[in-house]
Structures are given as C-alpha cells and as structure tokens.
Amino acid sequence: MSRALEVELPVERPGPAAPSLAERPSKGRRGLVLLLTRVVLVGAILVVWQYAAERLIDPFWISSPAEVWARLRKLAVVGDSPWEALVNFPSTDLVFHLRYTFQEMILGLVYGTLAGTVVGFVLGRARFLGDLINPLIIAIYSLPKLALAPLFILWFGIGIESKIVFSATIVFFLVFYNTFIGAREVDQDLVDVVRIFGANRFQVLSAIVVPSALTWVFAGVRLAVPYSLVGAVVAEMMASNRGLGFLISSAANQFDTGGVFAALVVLMIVSVSINGLVGRGESVLLRWKVVSR
Amino acid sequence: MSQVDRHLSGQASLATGAAPPARLGGAPSAGATIEFVGVAKRFWKGDTPVDAIGHVELVVRPGEFLGIVGPSGCGKSTLLNLAAGLMLPTAGEVRYQGHLVRDVNTRVGYMTQKDSLVPWRTVESNIALPLEIRGLRGRRKRELVAHYVELVGLKGFERHFPSELSGGMRKRVGLARTLVNDPETLLMDEPFGALDAQLRLLMHEETLRIWEHSRKTIIFVTHDLAEAVLLADRVVVISARPGRVKLIKDIDLPRPRDVARVRFDPRFGRLFEELWAALGEDVRRGDENR
Ligand SMILES: Nc1ncnc2c1ncn2[C@@H]1O[C@H](COP(=O)(O)OP(=O)(O)OP(=O)(O)O)[C@@H](O)[C@H]1O
Ligand SMILES: [Mg+2]
Numbered sequence: 001m002s003r004a005l006e007v008e009l010p011v012e013r014p015g016p017a018a019p020s021l022a023e024r025p026s027k028g029r030r031g032l033v034l035l036l037t038r039v040v041l042v043g044a045i046l047v048v049w050q051y052a053a054e055r056l057i058d059p060f061w062i063s064s065p066a067e068v069w070a071r072l073r074k075l076a077v078v079g080d081s082p083w084e085a086l087v088n089f090p091s092t093d094l095v096f097h098l099r100y101t102f103q104e105m106i107l108g109l110v111y112g113t114l115a116g117t118v119v120g121f122v123l124g125r126a127r128f129l130g131d132l133i134n135p136l137i138i139a140i141y142s143l144p145k146l147a148l149a150p151l152f153i154l155w156f157g158i159g160i161e162s163k164i165v166f167s168a169t170i171v172f173f174l175v176f177y178n179t180f181i182g183a184r185e186v187d188q189d190l191v192d193v194v195r196i197f198g199a200n201r202f203q204v205l206s207a208i209v210v211p212s213a214l215t216w217v218f219a220g221v222r223l224a225v226p227y228s229l230v231g232a233v234v235a236e237m238m239a240s241n242r243g244l245g246f247l248i249s250s251a252a253n254q255f256d257t258g259g260v261f262a263a264l265v266v267l268m269i270v271s272v273s274i275n276g277l278v279g280r281g282e283s284v285l286l287r288w289k290v291v292s293r
Numbered sequence: 294m295s296q297v298d299r300h301l302s303g304q305a306s307l308a309t310g311a312a313p314p315a316r317l318g319g320a321p322s323a324g325a326t327i328e329f330v331g332v333a334k335r336f337w338k339g340d341t342p343v344d345a346i347g348h349v350e351l352v353v354r355p356g357e358f359l360g361i362v363g364p365s366g367c368g369k370s371t372l373l374n375l376a377a378g379l380m381l382p383t384a385g386e387v388r389y390q391g392h393l394v395r396d397v398n399t400r401v402g403y404m405t406q407k408d409s410l411v412p413w414r415t416v417e418s419n420i421a422l423p424l425e426i427r428g429l430r431g432r433r434k435r436e437l438v439a440h441y442v443e444l445v446g447l448k449g450f451e452r453h454f455p456s457e458l459s460g461g462m463r464k465r466v467g468l469a470r471t472l473v474n475d476p477e478t479l480l481m482d483e484p485f486g487a488l489d490a491q492l493r494l495l496m497h498e499e500t501l502r503i504w505e506h507s508r509k510t511i512i513f514v515t516h517d518l519a520e521a522v523l524l525a526d527r528v529v530v531i532s533a534r535p536g537r538v539k540l541i542k543d544i545d546l547p548r549p550r551d552v553a554r555v556r557f558d559p560r561f562g563r564l565f566e567e568l569w570a571a572l573g574e575d576v577r578r579g580d581e582n583r
C-alpha cells in the first residue's frame with residue numbers, strides 16, 4: 001500500500017458492486033417478513049413517541065408525530081382538504097427551498113469533482129510533485145472542513161456562492177484523494193501489455209491509465225455525493241435565508257421543535273433518494289466488478 | 294475472399310480446414326530471431342540480491358518452435374520479459390533480429406503467465422484492444438474479433454467481463470488477444486496451464502496449425518515436459534536458480550504432428566526420459582534452495 005495512506009483517510013477503495021438482483025437467489029418470503037417487521041417497528045416507535053409526548057415529556061423538547069405531520073403538511077402543501085393538498089403538492093415554498101439546496105449541492109458536486117479529478121490525476125502522475133505536496137494535502141485534509149465555513153462566508157458572502165464553494169471544497173478533497181491514489185496504482189502489467197501492442201504514451205493513458213483511475217474517481221464521487229448535501233445544508237444553517245438548512249435553523253431559532261423534525265424528515269427523504277440513485281448509477285458503471293461467487 | 298481471410302493469409306483458420314503444408318523439423322538458420330548473449334539478471338529484494346538468471350547463451354532460430362522448461366523460479370518468465378524488452382539484463386545483451394533490445398519490443402506478441410486482461414473491458418473489447426491501438430475500426434475490426442473469439446471457443450461469451458470467466462477462459466481470451474495482432478514472434482508463458490485435458494489438446498492442435506501456416510517463431514514456456522516435447526522443435530532445459538541453459542535437445546519427431554498420438558511414438562518416450570532426467574536433478578536441487 002502506498003505510504004500516502006499512513007494517515008487514515010476515508011478513501012473508498014473501489015470494491016465489488018452489489019450483485020445484480022437477477023443473480024440473487026429468490027428470497028421473496030423473507031423479504032416480505034422483513035418489510036412487515038419494519039413497518040410494525042416504525043409504527044411502534046411512532047406510537048411510543050406520541051404517548052411520551054402526551055404523558056411523559058414536554059412536547060417542547062420532543063414535539064410529537066402528530067405535530068410533525070402537521071408541520072410537514074404545512075411545509076409541503078397549501079390548503080386544508082386532502083384534495084387541495086394533493087393538487088398543491090409540493091408547495092412552491094418547499095420547491096423554492098429544495099431547489100436552492102439542490103442547486104448548491106449539484107454545483108458543488110460538479111466543480112468539486114472536476115477540480116478533484118484534474119488535480120488528483122496530475123499530481124498522481126507527476127510523482128515528484130505529488131510527493132512534494134503530499135504532506136500539505138494531508139494537513140488540509142485532516143482539517144475538519146466545517147471549520148472553513150465561516151471563512152467562506154466571510155469571503156463569498158451569505159449568498160449561494162459561499163455554499164457552493166463550501167460544498168465543492170468537501171467534494172474536492174474526497175474526489176481528489178481517490179483520483180490521486182487511482183492514478184498512482186495503475187497495474188503495470190496492463191501498461192506493459194498495451195506497450196507491447198505498440199501503444200504510444202497517449203494510448204497508454206487513454207486505454208489503461210485513465211479508465212483505471214476513473215474507477216477510483218467513481219468511488220470518490222460515490223463517497224462525495226452525500227457529503228455535498230451535508231456541505232450545502234451546513235453552510236445554509238450558518239448564514240442563509242433559504243434552503244433546507246435554513247428551514248432547520250430558523251425553526252430551531254423559534255423553538256419550533258416540530259418544524260425542526262419536519263425539515264429533518266424532508267432532508268432524510270432527499271438524502272435517501274440521492275444515495276439510491278448513486279447506487280443505481282454505480283452498479284451500471286461498474287458492472288465489470290460484479291463478482292459471481 | 295473475406296477481409297478476415299486476407300488478414301489471415303499465411304495464418305491458420307479453423308474454417309478452411311485445408312491440410313497444412315508439412316514443415317519438417319528445423320527451421321532455416323539464417324540469422325537469429327532472438328539471441329541471449331551472456332545474459333544475467335539480478336533482482337534486489339531490499340538489500341539481498343536475487344540472481345534470477347546466472348548466465349544464458351541461447352539463439353532462437355527464425356521460425357522455430359522453442360520449448361523452455363525448468364524448475365519453478367529458475368527465470369523462465371524473466372527470459373521472456375527480457376525478450377519483450379520489459380526489463381533490461383544486468384549483464385550481457387538481448388538481440389532481436391540482430392538489433393539490441395533496449396525498449397519495449399513491439400514485434401513480439403507476449404502471452405504473460407498472469408492473464409493480464411483489462412478488467413473493465415469485455416471479452417470482445419479485450420481482443421479488440423491491439424486492433425484499436427493500431428487504429429483499426431469498423432467492420433474489419435469486428436470480423437477479426439469475431440473470428441478469434443470463435444477460434445478460442447468463446448462464442449457466446451463476447452459480452453462477458455474477465456471477472457465473470459473461469460481461469461481457462463481468461464487464458465483463451467489472452468491467446469486470442471495475442472493472435473489477433475498477428476505478431477511475427479510469439480512469447481507464451483504457460484498459456485495452457487489452466488485448461489482441462491481436452492481443451493488443452495485442442496489448443497495444442499490450434500497452436501501447431503497456426504505455427505505451421507505462418508512463419509512465426511514461438512517461444513513456449515511450460516511446466517509440462519510432455520507438452521514441450523509434443524509441440525517444440527527444440528526443448529531447452531533451464532537449471533534451478535540462478536538459471537542457466539542446462540540442455541538443448543532437438544525434438545526430431547516428424548511433422549505435422551498428431552498431438553493426440555505422438556505421445557505413443559517410441560522416440561517421444563526416449564526424448565521425454567532424457568529431458569526428464571536433466572530436469573529431475575534440478576527440480577530436486579531447486580527444492581533444496583528454498
Ligand atoms: N520483478 C521482479 N522483482 C523481483 N524479483 C523478481 C522479479 N521477477 C522475478 N523475480 C525473481 O526472479 C526469480 C525468477 O522468476 P521467474 O518469474 O522468471 O521464474 P519462473 O521460472 O518463471 O518461475 P515459474 O515457473 O514459477 O513461473 C524468482 O526468484 C523471482 O522471485
Ligand atoms: Mg514464470
């Protein structure tokens with residue numbers, strides 16, 4: 001293993017992708033039991049929560065499922081009747097906040113990935129340069145990125161720019177480090193194979209080095225996607241008047257526990273969906289890694 | 294005449310089935326394809342030197358089928374690596390058609406001991422790799438790839454990734470990938486080790502057919518002495534590490550050879566025994582060195 005890894009960094013080694021559904025032995029019955037048990041469990045938790053809020057603990061601290069539901073409804077739809085609610089979902093208000101956060105996240109992801117890939121690849125291939133600045137990179141990497149947020153707000157203001165920069169910075173380091181290692185750990189045997197086939201330098205790069213590093217880039221992006229959301233939301237919580245992070249912090253500032261929970265539920269739904277999408281994309285792109293046992 | 298056939302003119306094709314012209318024994322010895330002149334190779338494992346090759350003098354004649362056998366770790370793969378220009382000798386020189394090998398030797402096709410398939414490319418795209426590097430594309434590329442997929446019996450597996458194949462199948466992809474490039478010299482490092490007996494026999498037939506149709510020089514490294522005697526014009530026995538040429542034996546079995554039957558030729562038995570004796574001493578010595 002390369003010495004660069006002496007410091008524990010969250011490098012996601014490109015591991016085998018999940019086996020495809022078609023190969024998995026059928027376990028329909030077991031799946032159903034699992035699903036039912038989960039539903040029952042969640043129901044039980046909600047019931048206990050509701051009971052506790054009514055009898056045991058002041059709802060000021062823990063709100064209650066009923067209240068969270070009401071706040072969610074107020075956040076997501078306009079109108080009182082179920083019909084109105086259905087027609088007006090999602091409310092322009094919710095869309096407004098979601099769009100803001102998404103925009104920060106996507107732009108942060110794009111800029112961070114681009115910069116991380118390019119810099120990681122260049123430094124990974126230019127051995128001397130890479131060795132030279134490796135300690136600096138590790139130093140910056142070890143710094144909790146959260147600590148940078150106030151600086152970015154100072155530099156880029158409280159608008160969308162500071163959030164994008166913050167999110168992009170987090171993404172950059174994750175993608176950069178994976179690409180850096182990927183560009184260094186190219187299988188020399190594969191390089192030899194194409195060189196004997198008469199490949200020139202450019203062809204060695206395009207046929208072996210870049211694709212091999214790309215699998216590491218994917219692994220880095222996979223890791224970075226949830227963090228880009230974290231970056232956007234955290235920056236919003238520090239200074240903003242819109243976005244999911246703003247919803248959380250403004251509800252908290254008004255001691256509106258139900259509102260905090262409602263915003264958290266939205267955030268959870270968003271992040272679960274995003275991770276699901278990334279998982280899908282990964283199993284398509286890294287199909288060749290499927291190991292049949 | 295299809296484009297495949299044109300590409301293969303001078304090469305075997307399973308489809309034609311025409312009897313190969315007999316080519317008897319030794320090849321014309323005008324010059325040499327590969328020469329190892331006083332070659333030694335030392336590796337360093339930390340501070341301790343590992344002498345993989347002690348001193349090898351060997352001339353590989355144009356068009357010959359040369360078998361190389363020797364105990365494990367005696368430097369057989371290293372010899373091929375040197376011939377392919379992937380490493381330079383510590384002493385002596387390696388010449389290819391008279392020219393000093395100092396860089397990667399693109400005139401050879403090298404089937405390495407490890408299959409070295411590109412893991413993110415499918416079977417067909419692995420086989421197409423050398424063609425793509427040569428700038429060949431379109432129908433001609435597809436036809437050649439399809440032909441070699443069939444030649445190594447992998448029809449139906451074109452879209453599989455290496456991780457989805459068995460060891461023997463991967464070896465065959467490697468063979469197809471080497472052959473599709475039509476190199477003038479073939480370096481093969483235990484190419485059929487992972488195959489079952491039947492498939493091995495087929496591959497032997499195919500290798501001989503390709504060799505008999507073309508003017509290729511083949512260096513064939515194997516652990517299996519019978520396989521070497523079966524296929525080769527000459528068999529070289531390398532001593533235990535540090536490797537030296539211990540014995541070079543002309544295999545005067547008639548050609549074309551019937552790989553299924555040549556084992557029962559009494560001459561085969563005599564050759565095998567003589568080589569086995571030379572090899573045996575070293576296999577024992579090789580074990581003591583561990
Ligand atoms: N790149 C390398 N770096 C260091 N040592 C090496 C290297 N390649 C080979 N060796 C050493 O050189 C010796 C000969 O290796 P080589 O692979 O040529 O043996 P071989 O005859 O092909 O063995 P086998 O039949 O098991 O494949 C071994 O002791 C091996 O450890
Ligand atoms: Mg070997």
